[in-house]
Amino acid sequence: MTIDKGDSAIEFRLDPDSGVPTYLQLVQQVERALRLGYLKPGDQLPKVRDVVAALTINPNTVLKAYRELEHKGLAAGRPGQGTFIQATLEQVTLPELAGLRRTLLGWLASAEEVGLDEDGVVALFASGLRDFFKTRPAADNAGTADHGTEGVA
Amino acid sequence: MNVIETSGLGKRYGKSWALQDCTLAVPAGQLAALVGPNGAGKSTLMNMTAGLSVPTSGTVTVLGGHRAGSPAALNGVAFVAQDAPVYKNLSAGDMLHLTRNLNQGFDTPFAQARLAELGIPLKKKAGKLSGGQQSQLALTLALARRPRLLILDEPLAALDPIARQDFLAAVMTAMADDGVSILLSSHQVAELERVADYLIVFSRAHLQVAGEVDDLLGCHRLLTGPTAEADTVASQLTVVQTRRGGAQTHLLVRTTGTDDPVPPGWESHPVSLEELVMAHLRASNGLSGPSLVQPAGPSLVQSAGPSLVHPAEQTEVNR
Numbered sequence: 001m002t003i004d005k006g007d008s009a010i011e012f013r014l015d016p017d018s019g020v021p022t023y024l025q026l027v028q029q030v031e032r033a034l035r036l037g038y039l040k041p042g043d044q045l046p047k048v049r050d051v052v053a054a055l056t057i058n059p060n061t062v063l064k065a066y067r068e069l070e071h072k073g074l075a076a077g078r079p080g081q082g083t084f085i086q087a088t089l090e091q092v093t094l095p096e097l098a099g100l101r102r103t104l105l106g107w108l109a110s111a112e113e114v115g116l117d118e119d120g121v122v123a124l125f126a127s128g129l130r131d132f133f134k135t136r137p138a139a140d141n142a143g144t145a146d147h148g149t150e151g152v153a
Numbered sequence: 154m155n156v157i158e159t160s161g162l163g164k165r166y167g168k169s170w171a172l173q174d175c176t177l178a179v180p181a182g183q184l185a186a187l188v189g190p191n192g193a194g195k196s197t198l199m200n201m202t203a204g205l206s207v208p209t210s211g212t213v214t215v216l217g218g219h220r221a222g223s224p225a226a227l228n229g230v231a232f233v234a235q236d237a238p239v240y241k242n243l244s245a246g247d248m249l250h251l252t253r254n255l256n257q258g259f260d261t262p263f264a265q266a267r268l269a270e271l272g273i274p275l276k277k278k279a280g281k282l283s284g285g286q287q288s289q290l291a292l293t294l295a296l297a298r299r300p301r302l303l304i305l306d307e308p309l310a311a312l313d314p315i316a317r318q319d320f321l322a323a324v325m326t327a328m329a330d331d332g333v334s335i336l337l338s339s340h341q342v343a344e345l346e347r348v349a350d351y352l353i354v355f356s357r358a359h360l361q362v363a364g365e366v367d368d369l370l371g372c373h374r375l376l377t378g379p380t381a382e383a384d385t386v387a388s389q390l391t392v393v394q395t396r397r398g399g400a401q402t403h404l405l406v407r408t409t410g411t412d413d414p415v416p417p418g419w420e421s422h423p424v425s426l427e428e429l430v431m432a433h434l435r436a437s438n439g440l441s442g443p444s445l446v447q448p449a450g451p452s453l454v455q456s457a458g459p460s461l462v463h464p465a466e467q468t469e470v471n472r
Contacts, residue, residue, distance in 0.1 A: 019423055021370075049330065056318050057325065058325060060182070060183065060328075062329075
């Protein structure tokens with residue numbers, strides 16, 4: 001059966017080994033595309049039928065993902081047309097990103113100096129990340145929701 | 154609305170029960186996957202749901218309360234039996250003609266367009282088509298009846314991986330297009346993970362598990378920790394399956410929610426649909442009665458490495 005691709009800005013893919021539920025993988029891919037600027041307000045998300053045919057997944061899974069995006073205020077359904085991007089996620093400017101990356105590379109060099117290998121760095125970073133966001137409860141979620149509301153307004 | 158509802162449903166052939174005491178309700182608009190070993194009762198349930206055989210006990214209704222086999226039920230239910238049931242000596246076009254004349258409201262333009270899209274030549278004998286094309290032909294004829302419930306008995310079994318994926322994609326697309334509910338039986342549990350909304354597990358003529366896939370995955374966890382503590386931990390939880398090594402033990406447990414506290418020193422992992430199904434099938438193996446969960450007893454075999462220590466398994470080994 002031929003798959004007619006919509007002229008959507010992004011194509012979904014699935015990682016079967018990630019352990020992340022399928023609908024959440026779709027949600028995360030839209031959020032990532034928003035952060036990286038591949039998707040902008042007004043862009044249409046792939047049609048449910050096209051996602052279903054391309055990935056061989058249950059249409060209810062795609063609908064669940066799109067409902068979740070609507071719930072977050074990132075997308076909105078237009079009856080008979082499809083689901084469209086409604087808001088942006090805060091994007092960090094390129095110079096800022098470059099600066100952060102330089103700092104991170106410096107930190108990695110000092111970690112290597114004291115004898116930490118790659119796995120050690122990953123473990124340390126993961127635990128630090130967890131602690132950092134734990135002390136600021138729901139900061140991430142609140143941020144997302146705020147942007148959603150701004151976009152709607 | 155429930156697309157399928159059974160109550161105390163049973164079917165006996167001679168002295169043996171092919172299905173016993175089955176009570177379930179499958180919501181409409183979903184794909185319900187029916188899994189279990191051969192002879193577990195899957196086809197028996199499907200045949201009775203399609204109205205092709207009569208229950209020995211209990212009832213089965215479809216499409217919101219219509220008795221299976223009644224005219225309203227027959228009109229709204231399409232059934233594709235095992236092994237792509239097409240007449241091998243008829244051409245695809247003749248099959249289409251035949252099915253149109255045997256059914257009310259057969260959507261001929263839809264069937265023709267779909268076969269053209271699939272590149273299935275109308276003049277070719279069905280027996281000369283590839284396995285994938287034969288199953289797509291059977292699916293097309295079933296869909297062209299515009300059913301509200303489509304029953305597919307082992308549609309994937311005889312297909313190669315590409316044809317399996319194409320077939321599932323076609324079924325999913327039909328769901329997206331007009332919201333037809335699907336009941337599909339399969340051995341390919343791993344392939345069902347992304348397509349099934351609802352899971353029904355049968356073993357030895359009894360219903361073992363029935364529920365929405367998301368709920369089932371959400372309420373099962375795999376706990377890994379020291380064998381020395383396994384009995385204590387297991388006694389406080391509902392254990393489906395225990396896999397015990399000398400030092401480390403895996404417990405597949407049913408939880409009340411995802412927020413259940415993990416015992417200190419133990420790791421908690423989500424389970425895949427395949428793990429969940431296999432655990433329940435192994436747990437049910439050898440048990441006569443219906444059981445959603447199987448309490449884990451103390452291990453009988455400690456020496457053998459990571460062994461399955463289900464009491465039922467044990468019986469098999471000792472025999």
